[in-house]
Amino acid sequence: MAKTGGYSRAATTPTLSSLDFALDRGSPVPLYYQLAQQLEAAIEHGQLAPGNLLGNEIDLSVRLGLSRPTVRQAIQSLVDKGLLVRRRGVGTQVVHSQVKRPLELSSLYDDLEAAGQAPATQVVRNETVPASADVAAALGLAEGGQVTVLERLRSTYGQPVAFLCNYLPAGLLDLDTARLESTGLYRLMRSAGITLHSARQTIGARSATTEEAALLDEQEGTALLTMQRTAYDDTGRPVEYGTHIYRASRYAFDFQLLVRP
Amino acid sequence: MAKTGGYSRAATTPTLSSLDFALDRGSPVPLYYQLAQQLEAAIEHGQLAPGNLLGNEIDLSVRLGLSRPTVRQAIQSLVDKGLLVRRRGVGTQVVHSQVKRPLELSSLYDDLEAAGQAPATQVVRNETVPASADVAAALGLAEGGQVTVLERLRSTYGQPVAFLCNYLPAGLLDLDTARLESTGLYRLMRSAGITLHSARQTIGARSATTEEAALLDEQEGTALLTMQRTAYDDTGRPVEYGTHIYRASRYAFDFQLLVRP
C-alpha cells in the first residue's frame, strides 16, 4: 500500500475533512459545545457514517484552531451520549447503531404527547394529609408529616391508560388542579424550578382488582403493569413518590440504556 | 462574623480537611481515579456527610499536590455517578440521598445472584436456525441469516422465575450448553471479549397463555412481566435480541435512573 503522510491521514477521514465547522468565539455558547453539536448534526445527517474514523485529536485541534483539551471535551460529551467510541491506539469512530433516545426519567405525559396521543388528565384527588409510614420513609419525612396526595386518571382518545397516585412534601410547589389537568406533574415541577436528578423505579406486573379494573375500563384479573418511583432533585432530596398502574394493553416502558464502563 | 482567610475556609470543609488522601504516583492507577475512589469511600463511610461542601477546587489541588484539571476530573466522575453536585458560585456538595446502584444493563442472573438467590438455568433449546424477519431486523442481519436461538428456564430454589428466549448472530461466541447452565449469558459474552455498551428495552405485561403458565408453574391468565431487549456492543453492533417472560409474583425490575442535564 502506498503511504504518504498527508494522504494516508486524509484517507482515514474522507468525510470529516470535507466538513466545515463554524466556531464562533464571540458566542456565549462554549466552543466545545459548539463543536459537539456540529459533530452530532453531522452524524445525524449521515455526513459522518457509522464506523467512520474522526481523525486524531491533535490534527483536529490544529485544523479547528482549538486546544486539544477543548476538542477532547467535545468528543467526550458525544462518547457519553453513545454516539462515538474511542479506542486507544486506534482512533475515534462513529458507533454503528445510533442511540436514538438517551435514557430519560420518563414522564408518562411527555411520552404520550411525543407519540401524538394527546393525553388528558382527570384529577381524582388533590389534598394534604399526614404521611403514612411507607410514604414518610420514601420521602424522608417524619411519619405523620404533611404530604400532598394526588390521584389522577390519564387517558388518550377518551380511553384510560393509567391511574397515577403520587405523594409530594406539602408546600413543595403549587399543585393547582386545573394546571394538573392540562399538563404533566414533572412539567409543573420543572416550571417551579425543581430540577429532577435521579429516581429509583420498580416495575412489575399484577392482576387488576375489581376497583382497578373499573377505573381503567378493563376486566377484573387483567394483567396490569405497575411502577413505583421515588424521584430526587439535584441536591438528592426526595421530591416525589408515586405508585402507578398501567393498562398493559395500551402502554409499555421503552428504555434506552447506556452501560457506563 | 470574624473572618480570617485560613480559618473561614477550613470551616466550610470540617471533615474533608481532616481526611488524608494517599496518592501513589508510582501506581499505574491514574491519579484522578485514585482521588475519585477515596472520595467515594469517604462519602460511603459517612466521613463526608450529605450536604457537606468539598472546598474549592484550587485549594484542593494545592493541598493534594495535583493540578486543578486532575482534581476536576476526579470530581466530575463522581458528579456523573450522582454522588456530588456542583454549583457555580456555591461549591461542590455531597448529594443528600445517595445513589445506591448506578443504572446498569441488568442481567437476571447477576441480579438473582446478588440477592443471594442461587439461580439455576435449564437450557431447553440451543441451536442455529435461519433468522425470521423480526429477529433479522433486530440483529441487523439479512432475513434467513444464521442465528443461534437459546431458550432457557431460570429458577431459584427449584421454582421457575423466568423463561428466556434469546437470539445471537451465529458464531459470535461459543455457546456451550453446559456453561450456559452454570452462568449467565452476559457473563459468557463478557468472558468472550464482547463489551456490552447499550441496549434498547421494552417492558410490558400480559396474561400467561396455557403453555407459558405450564412452563412457569403458574395458572393460565396470571399476570406476567415481559421484556424485549436488543443489546449492542461498544461499536454499536447488535449482539443479542431477547424476548423474556417473568413471573410477576417472583420478579420485578429495579432501576436507578440518573437524569443527564
Next chain:
DNA sequence: CAGTGGTCTAGACCACTGT
C-alpha cells in the same frame, strides 16, 4: 514502529452566586 487516545501540568480569564 508509528499512530492513537489517556493522563497530567500550570497557568488564564470568565460567568455566576450570595452577601
Next chain:
DNA sequence: CAGTGGTCTAGACCACTGT
C-alpha cells in the same frame, strides 16, 4: 464584592494498538 465552578490554552509524557 469575594468566592466559586466553567471554559480554555499549550504544552508534556505515557500506554496501548496494529503493522
